[in-house]
Amino acid sequence: MALLGNHFRVLLGFFFLIFFISFPCSHPLSIQDLLKTRGLPPGLLPKDVKSYALSENGLLEVFLEGPCLTKFDTMAFYESVVRANLTYGGLTGVEGFSQEELFLWLPVKDIIVDDPKSGLILFDIGLAHKQLSLSLFEDPPHCNEDSGE
Numbered sequence: 001m002a003l004l005g006n007h008f009r010v011l012l013g014f015f016f017l018i019f020f021i022s023f024p025c026s027h028p029l030s031i032q033d034l035l036k037t038r039g040l041p042p043g044l045l046p047k048d049v050k051s052y053a054l055s056e057n058g059l060l061e062v063f064l065e066g067p068c069l070t071k072f073d074t075m076a077f078y079e080s081v082v083r084a085n086l087t088y089g090g091l092t093g094v095e096g097f098s099q100e101e102l103f104l105w106l107p108v109k110d111i112i113v114d115d116p117k118s119g120l121i122l123f124d125i126g127l128a129h130k131q132l133s134l135s136l137f138e139d140p141p142h143c144n145e146d147s148g149e
Contacts, residue, residue: 031062040091047140047141076100101127108124
């Protein structure tokens with residue numbers, strides 16, 4: 001009977017280990033601090049970030065309280081989940097973020113800071129590339145709830 005008890009404890013310990021490994025651990029850095037360590041301005045994402053996950057291959061998933069609308073140089077819309085590949089100085093393959101240009105909502109595909117000393121950040125919105133001042137992204141913007149476009 002003692003042998004069964006030991007096997008049960010080992011099995012139970014194994015299940016607890018699997019259970020805890022399967023949940024993402026809390027990040028020691030805020031999303032704004034993470035962006036800064038990767039050469040990006042902290043205000044690229046709104047204050048309403050609930051959590052984020054960064055995989056080993058660089059896929060960043062940011063979870064917001066809900067869809068939201070804000071303004072940089074033009075109106076910007078974030079979906080509830082924003083995904084991108086995070087590299088030093090860039091967010092590429094962005095999903096869940098769009099900007100209004102000439103009354104059209106265009107998805108932002110890439111966000112690149114080639115040279116921080118230039119004071120510029122590049123937004124690839126598919127049809128065009130926009131260069132904006134990094135100073136627009138110093139502070140995380142406040143978001144207004146929005147049900148989407």
